[in-house]
Amino acid sequence: MPARPRRVPAVSSPPLPLRSRARLRRAVVGAGVLAAAIVLSACTGDGPEGGDFGDGDFADDGCTSVVVATSSEKVNMLDALADAFKESAEHEALDECATVRPINVSSGDATRFLTSGEDWPDDDPRRWPSMWSPASTVWTERVAAAASASLVGEPESFTRTPVVFGVPETMAKALGYPGEDIGISDFEALCQDPEGWASVGKPLWGSFKISKTNPNTSTTGLSAILMQSYEAAGKTADLTAEDVAAAADFSRVFEECVIHYGDTTGKVLTTLYDETQNGAGGSGYVSAVALEETSLLNYNQGNPDSHTVQPGETLTPPKEKLVAVYPSGGSMWSDNPITVLGADWVTDAQATAGAAFAAFLQTDAAQAIVPTFGFRPLDEDVPLGDLFAPEYGVDPAGPAVSLPRPGVDVVSAAIDQWTQIRKPSSVLEVIDISGSMDEPIGDGRSKLDGAIEGAQSTLGHFRSTDEVGVWAFTTGVESAAGKNLVVLRDVSPLQSDRESVDSALDDLRFAQREGTPLYDAIAAAYDEMTSRAEPGRINAIVLLSDGQDTDSSISLDSLVAKIGKASSEGGDDAPVRIFPIAYGEGADTGALQRIAEATGGQWFDASDAAKIDLVFASVINNF
Numbered sequence: 001m002p003a004r005p006r007r008v009p010a011v012s013s014p015p016l017p018l019r020s021r022a023r024l025r026r027a028v029v030g031a032g033v034l035a036a037a038i039v040l041s042a043c044t045g046d047g048p049e050g051g052d053f054g055d056g057d058f059a060d061d062g063c064t065s066v067v068v069a070t071s072s073e074k075v076n077m078l079d080a081l082a083d084a085f086k087e088s089a090e091h092e093a094l095d096e097c098a099t100v101r102p103i104n105v106s107s108g109d110a111t112r113f114l115t116s117g118e119d120w121p122d123d124d125p126r127r128w129p130s131m132w133s134p135a136s137t138v139w140t141e142r143v144a145a146a147a148s149a150s151l152v153g154e155p156e157s158f159t160r161t162p163v164v165f166g167v168p169e170t171m172a173k174a175l176g177y178p179g180e181d182i183g184i185s186d187f188e189a190l191c192q193d194p195e196g197w198a199s200v201g202k203p204l205w206g207s208f209k210i211s212k213t214n215p216n217t218s219t220t221g222l223s224a225i226l227m228q229s230y231e232a233a234g235k236t237a238d239l240t241a242e243d244v245a246a247a248a249d250f251s252r253v254f255e256e257c258v259i260h261y262g263d264t265t266g267k268v269l270t271t272l273y274d275e276t277q278n279g280a281g282g283s284g285y286v287s288a289v290a291l292e293e294t295s296l297l298n299y300n301q302g303n304p305d306s307h308t309v310q311p312g313e314t315l316t317p318p319k320e321k322l323v324a325v326y327p328s329g330g331s332m333w334s335d336n337p338i339t340v341l342g343a344d345w346v347t348d349a350q351a352t353a354g355a356a357f358a359a360f361l362q363t364d365a366a367q368a369i370v371p372t373f374g375f376r377p378l379d380e381d382v383p384l385g386d387l388f389a390p391e392y393g394v395d396p397a398g399p400a401v402s403l404p405r406p407g408v409d410v411v412s413a414a415i416d417q418w419t420q421i422r423k424p425s426s427v428l429e430v431i432d433i434s435g436s437m438d439e440p441i442g443d444g445r446s447k448l449d450g451a452i453e454g455a456q457s458t459l460g461h462f463r464s465t466d467e468v469g470v471w472a473f474t475t476g477v478e479s480a481a482g483k484n485l486v487v488l489r490d491v492s493p494l495q496s497d498r499e500s501v502d503s504a505l506d507d508l509r510f511a512q513r514e515g516t517p518l519y520d521a522i523a524a525a526y527d528e529m530t531s532r533a534e535p536g537r538i539n540a541i542v543l544l545s546d547g548q549d550t551d552s553s554i555s556l557d558s559l560v561a562k563i564g565k566a567s568s569e570g571g572d573d574a575p576v577r578i579f580p581i582a583y584g585e586g587a588d589t590g591a592l593q594r595i596a597e598a599t600g601g602q603w604f605d606a607s608d609a610a611k612i613d614l615v616f617a618s619v620i621n622n623f
Helices: 018-024 033-041 072-085 107-115 137-146 169-174 184-192 196-200 219-233 241-246 248-255 265-277 293-300 348-360 364-373 408-421 447-457 498-510 518-532 556-563 565-569 589-599 609-620
Strands: 064-070 098-104 131-133 161-168 288-292 322-325 337-340 425-432 467-479 482-493 538-545 576-583 604-606
Touching: 064 072, 064 348, 072 098, 072 293, 072 348, 072 364, 098 348, 107 137, 107 219, 131 348, 137 219, 137 337, 137 408, 161 169, 161 219, 161 293, 169 196, 169 322, 184 196, 184 219, 184 248, 219 241, 219 248, 219 288, 219 408, 241 248, 241 408, 248 408, 265 288, 265 293, 265 589, 288 293, 293 322, 337 348, 425 447, 425 482, 425 518, 447 498, 447 538, 447 609, 467 498, 467 518, 482 498, 482 518, 518 538, 518 556, 518 576, 538 589, 538 609, 556 565, 556 589, 576 589, 576 609, 604 609
Parallel strands: 064 098, 064 131, 425 467, 425 538, 538 576, 576 604
Antiparallel strands: 131 337, 161 288, 161 322, 467 482
8 A cells, every 4th residue: 555645734835846746745635524525526526427436447457557636527538638648759758658547526625635634535545646637726726825835746737618607598698698798797687686587578587596616616616706706896807805805795696696506517507407308498497507618518518417428328419508608807717737746645657657647738639639528728729629619609719808817815715705605505404214224334334323424514514694404204203393203403593503413413323213204204394494495595405315215195296296396387586405315225316316306406326325424515515
């Protein structure tokens, strides 16, 4: 096994030459539930699904293995570039062959991990990265400032893509697309206007709804809040922390339009795609999605989650494409750097091979591959190809204004501000405590232990003003909420009650555990949350179940009809969305997916019950 990393103080130091970094190889890496979520992001990153590599993918092929932790939307492209690297002069010059293996790790999660002081959270050292390619240099700068510049080495961009707003084409035309400029201020005005879409002559479309990702884990989410501050300040350069502070009211209005947050655009785009294909058009779900141009191109080709397209797989374009709105005030760019990590587990051979791969990415041969995956090459004079065309919803000449990346202090100020102004939440967590929850998950814990600890890990995310409730369900119990339900905490502002909620969750270990009245529990929770739902906040149910319904009086079809009514009618200003977690191999994933889709929520796969705390970390990013 590779040597474990040495801890170093969290101080900034000047960049070191590659050879010195290869010898020094210091690791400043971290753990904790949220940091550990990078393992989860291998399955639920900003784009592709899947990335928990098995033995076959990392089998010894006799070559130096160079693992690249990369933001999800680049996995497909880096796979192709890794193959091309094998045939390059840069590879030929190595003393021994090298195999580059990209794995999906969200930029924000990797940043927290690299700055917090623990080991890389993967039991298999073959998956420990020797290179890192986040979506933006913003993240490498944060690691350098918070930990050590030697850890992130000398990042160099090899491709780029602008951050845009993807709008269903019919909706975009109602705003004047493509002839009129559309800015973030126009979206803010639609958010603030109580008439919503009616203010531009489309009353049937209801309120204006925006989807954004969580800036703590997503480059797109971070870029969006910086673009809001630029817009409010009326600037196209030199954004300051004072500008960010002055933009608070503007950004708060903008956040009020958000349907829910998340750590991936892929899940939002998949939900939109499914609704569009089923004839709903998507207008009742979301009006504009903050995303990278490359993700929009994937969506319009029929790949909403940007997964790795398998041989023989046929993609079906959406019935209603998204068009890229390049905000008139300017767009941030994801500049996609790559660097050799200065970590103790990176061998001299890996560092040398990694440097060769980074050099290959700057060559004409590599740059010619980049546009075929929806990314822009570094040289603006290089032809973009057929993909960058109105047919796929993009303008090769956009954006007209490019916003520079602000300093680390400004980025930190924007993230801190978002924590305070983000849309308020009212969340009811509903936990299955039926008999099967006693089953072990292989690490000395039962399924119920994992569920309790996962739920407890979410409490630190909520502000004291956010509303949090906790219910549990099984047969043979009763409470004020109804038959087969236990109320651990009524939905109310969390305030200073984190410790008492922690304790109440611990009490579940001693509860009786019998049948699984899953659908009845969901119906009761939905009634509770719709009766108290308010506009201007995220009203949601987080559901965890490890099995199939065995004891409900309501059928699945009747439940879906009940919870999907408001969503299908559109225009609901206070929807209640359900976020089910399919927990363990016995969970009814098909039913839970239907339940999520009926409300415009998202479902999460925790078939590996040992990772339930990581799944909770991903779910909670929606709020």
